[in-house]
Amino acid sequence: MEPFYRTIIGLARTVFAGQGLKFTVTGEEHIPATGGAVIAINHTGYMDFTYAGLPARAVKRYVRFMAKNEVFVHKISGPMMRAMKHIPVDRAAGGESYRAAVQALRDGELVGVFPEATISRSFELKGFKSGAARMAIESGTPVVPMVIWGSQRVWTKGYPKRLGRTNTPISIAVGEPIAPFEPASDMTALLHTRMEELLRGVQASYEHPADEYWVPARLGGGAPTLEEANAMDAADAEAKAARRSKETEGK
Template sequence: MSARRDRPYRAVVATAQVLFRVLGLRVEVRGAERLPVSGPVVVAANHQSFADFAVVGLPAVRRGRLVRFLAKESVFRAPLAGWLMRAMGHVPVDRRAGAAAAVRALRLLRAGEVVGVYPEATIGHAFTLKERADLRPGAARLALETGAPLVPVAHWGLHRVLTVGGRFSLRRGRWVGVVVGEPLRPLPGEGEEELTDRLHARLAALVEELVDRYPDPPADPASAWWWPAVRGGGAPDATTAAGLDRDAIAEADDHAARRLARRR
């Protein structure tokens, strides 16, 4: 994309960095050198916060690049946010008809851009990576169709600032870890499901690494809503979280259907 079109994006990046400093976020990025400095790249990240694109994109910014994210269509309808999303070259996704988004993503990759995808599709309530069955194969499909490396990017900690359930905090000093994994390239004869299997394994390991390194674990895990249940925390367990995730998707789809009906 042209330098002129990138100006709004770079302005948003600068604003986000100021907000990070105001909030005193301790953002630690590891492995940024694993993200290629040129050519098409598919970034696949876990999804835990409404603002996680701001940290998922940091490794690319440090490599002199910008990530064009696939994001739910409803974000683009908000007056200011929608204008910014379009100005930054992000791609709206309608879950009921995703072909248009896929075409735009392929066009961006063939132009040598970095495209960001959230295979979990929605923010997870368990604050761990969702089960393999819940990962969408879109990121792998884009990599296979274009030959772009599939780069896993995991993050953990930003959900303590802003996430689902109306939870947010302006408390200063939160730690947010971001780690870039080794690029995945398709193996001979590998299809999108097999590549997604490998992506899931890599992302899950990276998320676990970040939780292992978390510098401020709760003194009483059971009372900490943000600490994973698999580690004795107060977050929903995998079964409960999966139900909450499905309810969130159903509510969003119902809202979209009602909006479409009003237009007719």
């Protein structure tokens, strides 16, 4: 029993109800009832982590998400994140975060990971980092693929948040666990394939109005293509690096 985490989930569900969010969840039976597992989730919106824990409640379990260290140093969110045993990710000391996640898996926890690392502006699956596979291999635990669709309509990169009552439908699909195997690159490729299949599946039963910003170009929407989105991400990274360099020079 984890009273604080349970209370936060209860509050979140109240907020979701107030927003009129309509969840369709399939594949909850693939969440292991016991033991460690990496939960690999696609990333299209800022609220993804609040939705990704819902399928685990079918087996009365909690997901420990790997999240940016900035959230943990905040005076309000920091104590809350630590109380729920989430795992801080300090990009300057990534090894420590990785070891903490592996230990959590060995201790029998569910660890939530976003293999794309950043929000996909195209809403297609970006290339995956190998961390999810490497953690699974080292800890001897499976990776459970999960996709969320519709969360980009609530709040995503480059567009205003829509946190009022929008009655947005959100689909969540969980796939069969993938047992760990080497090399990590091959396991990562299989994970990407499985998640692509899940994503196409939930999209097939979801309405996609033409030209809407949240609809992938592949489905007739106004979102950039994956190639265009990757170019935008690269430009952002270059600009950020330039700012850091300038700040360093000014010290």
